Amino acid sequence: MTHDTPPLLTVDNLGHRAGSRWLIRRVTFSLNPGFTALIGPNGAGKSTLMRTLAGLLTRDEGRIGSPWIRSAKGIHRRIGYIPQFPGVYQQLTVRQSLLRTAVWDEPTEWRAIHDKVDAIIDRLNLAALADRRGSELHPSERRRLALASVWLRRVLVVLLDEPTAGLDPEERLQFWQDLYWLRTLPESPRGYLVTTHLLAEVERYCDTVVVLEQGRVTYQEPVGHFIYRAAGHTFYAPDGASGPGVWHTGRVSAEGSWVVSLKAAPAFIPRPPDLVDAYLWVRNAGAQEVGTV
Numbered sequence: 001m002t003h004d005t006p007p008l009l010t011v012d013n014l015g016h017r018a019g020s021r022w023l024i025r026r027v028t029f030s031l032n033p034g035f036t037a038l039i040g041p042n043g044a045g046k047s048t049l050m051r052t053l054a055g056l057l058t059r060d061e062g063r064i065g066s067p068w069i070r071s072a073k074g075i076h077r078r079i080g081y082i083p084q085f086p087g088v089y090q091q092l093t094v095r096q097s098l099l100r101t102a103v104w105d106e107p108t109e110w111r112a113i114h115d116k117v118d119a120i121i122d123r124l125n126l127a128a129l130a131d132r133r134g135s136e137l138h139p140s141e142r143r144r145l146a147l148a149s150v151w152l153r154r155v156l157v158v159l160l161d162e163p164t165a166g167l168d169p170e171e172r173l174q175f176w177q178d179l180y181w182l183r184t185l186p187e188s189p190r191g192y193l194v195t196t197h198l199l200a201e202v203e204r205y206c207d208t209v210v211v212l213e214q215g216r217v218t219y220q221e222p223v224g225h226f227i228y229r230a231a232g233h234t235f236y237a238p239d240g241a242s243g244p245g246v247w248h249t250g251r252v253s254a255e256g257s258w259v260v261s262l263k264a265a266p267a268f269i270p271r272p273p274d275l276v277d278a279y280l281w282v283r284n285a286g287a288q289e290v291g292t293v
Helices: 046-053 094-105 110-123 139-153 169-184 199-205 223-228 275-283
Strands: 009-018 021-031 034-039 061-065 079-082 157-161 191-195 208-213 216-222 234-237 246-253 256-261
Touching (some): 009 046, 021 208, 046 157, 094 110, 169 199, 199 223, 246 275
Parallel strands (some): 034 208, 157 191
16 A cells, blocks of 8 residues: 555654663654554553653654644644543543533634534434443443544544453444544544554554564554565465474364464465464564565
8 A cells, every 4th residue: 555645643763761671762653544553462562652652651762743733742732542441530421521622622612512522422323322421431432432532632643552452342343333434524533553462453454554573663564565474374284283484373274274384384275364474474484574664
């Protein structure tokens, strides 16, 4: 995928440290319109990167820029951040919380504020939740409230940290439907950076993948290009397989175990790669490759 417009955000050699230990360092990538997945092992620094981009953690080196924002001081105001467990005002209803957000972000005529809140309640089908207090909301409902809040703030990009963690399949589907619907609304965020361990969601919903390892970006490219890195190295192993240069995906079908392998054994049956295969490949055999950031 190519982009005809400038990136929404450019991150250049970004770093954050705790004492003398760098949690992320020299992080460089660009965030384009659409959905970008930030993936990597636990401890890679994904949440730290998110919070640094949002301005919740100090930026100890590097810069964050945007050709869409005139003032560098205004960048954090145009970035919305939704943590894994969004906070709520326990005693306020959903409608009251949204009204508070609207007033805080852009004080204006009271009728206009009510109209904006009514519009997002209608567009995200929040009417059934509008009069419920924050303390009564399920985690999936808190995420929906958070999405409505970032729309009211008119941010340029949204950072979503493990947004579907702990949700059942129906709730995960509802979340992505809400996210895609939000994207179609006037004045909606144009870019979405999502951290997740659910690679099937990345393959299905995201345009671009960014891989973070040991606090640094090692790959950034369209999802389809990333998957192609494992082409020619994905097989069914009818009799199973083990040994150096063979990595199991954990899946088994009638054709055999699904493996990623440096070489094709005589009994192996080729199969097309998916995102799980590509991630295994770059984390193991492809680790020596130079990323395309």
